[in-house]
Amino acid sequence: MGDKAQTHPGAAGRAQAADHPQSVRNVVLVGHSGSGKTTLVEALALTAGAVNRAGRVEDGGTVSDYDEIEHRQQRSVQLSLVPVEWDGIKVNLLDTPGYADFVGELRAGLRAADAALFVVSASDGVDGSTRMVWEECAAVGMPRAIVITHLEAARADFEEMTRICAEAFGADDPDAVLPLYLPLHGPQAPDGHAPVTGLIGLLSQKLFDYSTGERKESEPGEDQLPLIEEARNRLIEGIISESEDETLMDRYLGGEPVDVKTLIDDLERAVARGVFFPVLAAAPATEGARQGLGTVELLELVTRGFPTPLEHETVRVTTIDGEPRELKPCDPDAPLVAEVVKTSSDPYVGRLSLIRVFSGTLRADQTVHVSGHGLADRGHEDHDVDERIGALSTPFGKQQRPVSHVIAGDLACVAKLSRAETGDTLSAKDDPLLMEPWQMPDPL
Known part of the structure; x- marks a missing residue:
């Protein structure tokens, strides 16, 4: 999950009809107004090749906000469906409004989905209505993941926001809300802010550089690995604690190395069962770029970790x-x-x-x-x-x-x-x- 250097040619303009339930993922995006849900949908559509250029909410050019009222207010007011294709899987992205006035549209998205992406702004944090929806999803066992946006904000702090998300969403088990990647920062700007230019995979220990507008994989330097050791060990322990192999924790604590593939397989199963909630980072593509930061990792999480409709509880x-x-x-x-x-x-x-x-x-x-x-x-x-x-x-x-x-x-x-x-x-x-x-x- 996540640690593949795969790109996708996409299918801009093509009608998509799934041929088997296993090749479908229904995902609803949840978060307060202004958290970046619509912008994230646009970035995912661009990376998947469903659109040739990413539109902006401010310009009224996004796929999911197409109503005149949405253009005028620069916010979503209705449920919108944007299907994309990744790695042979049809992903139905359900963009929902964040204001309580349109809660019926959110409920419709939750009814249609099998999993939820909770979009949290690094500059605004988690509001009460988002916590309430999280608890509703928890009550029915819906798998969830968290995406932190607005990393470009001057006061954005990924580590601090991850801690806040663990407190807000991991009341029963904070170790079930952990990041899969840590952001990499570029040169510091004159105002003191260092922009996020890439990610480092905690499991694979690979660097994923987005600074050129396209994802490039490389090996980290020896000075970078110690920086992720603590977060990596905590992630591994969090995954193993949810593993169906009860002997894995004892072997790990006994010093036996755990294969990365085993960890990824256990992670995918824990996410699909709704007992582990990974935290990822994402940012829209810059002008002329083909991929927004973190979008490849997010699409891989959705297609490999989120459940298929076959795993949805049978309707009554x-x-x-x-x-x-x-x-x-x-x-x-x-x-x-x-x-x-x-x-x-x-x-x-x-x-x-x-x-x-x-x-x-x-x-x-x-x-x-x-x-x-x-x-x-x-x-x-x-x-x-x-x-x-x-x-x-x-x-x-x-x-x-x-x-x-x-x-x-x-x-x-x-x-x-x-x-x-x-x-x-x-x-x-x-x-x-x-x-x-x-x-x-x-x-x-």
Whole structure:
């Protein structure tokens, strides 16, 4: 995880349709407004080759903030999906707004995701609402990682912010919140600030230099290794303490060297199980650069450490009459069960429903059954109707890229479902099912 010098050619402009749940990762970005979520999505899309140049929030040129209101306010106000591809894996990045006014959009992102990236600004720290979302994720065992941004700020201190994150998020076990890399600083500027130009991998003990705008790997000097020894030993002990091999700690404390591959494998399993929460650093690419600092390491964490939809807890479903129904976890050949996680209106397409398929395969031109929970106090009438699926598409910000089908574990948009509301279930018309409802917040 992380310590590979791999670049990726990307797939700018291509519609992505996953062929198996194992090749999908659904990741929601969480953090207070201004922490850098949208900028991070843009940097990841650039590194993955999904865009040819990174847009800026200030210029209204980012992929995920495309609404006129977002351009005017220079902040996210709605959930946005940006899929990218890395190492043969489709990564659905769900960018959420940070203000409490739009908490419904955040809840929709959490419902659609299997893991969360908590974005923390090095200059602002961790706020109360971010802690609350962390606790919600912990309650359901959602895997999480922490990304520290704004390292260019004059008062940014990665080590101090890592300590703050361990206190905020690691109340039960501070040694479960540890960095995988330490920042490397370039020459000191006249104002005394030394910019971060690269990273050093604590496990691999390799240097990753981003100063040229493209990641370059090298060996550290002998004077640099002692600087990471304490952090490296603490990371190794934190990983081993979560290892499924109970003899590993005794062997390590007895002086037996532990293979780096073994440590990485144990780290990936601990992250996927939601018991270890790595801390990484990231920064947007500079003008003309191909890769932003830390973006390769972050994409490798997501594709190798975060769980596949197959590892998502099986959803609870019943028949329309309330009889429980058992489903295989995320099986594309099982009966169709999908959920509308967001409903919006497009000026050209009309009504758009963002859906996650939890079971089966949804196909264009298919007739499905739409089941609603009848939340009368929210204006949702109880309904059980059949509707025909029109066009299916994979959203990329405001773009809609047509696809022919969507398998279990993936996300897509369905156009013109006239009766479907957020939280409704889509299932086969001859085998109608209903998913357990998710908690929507009261409007503010």
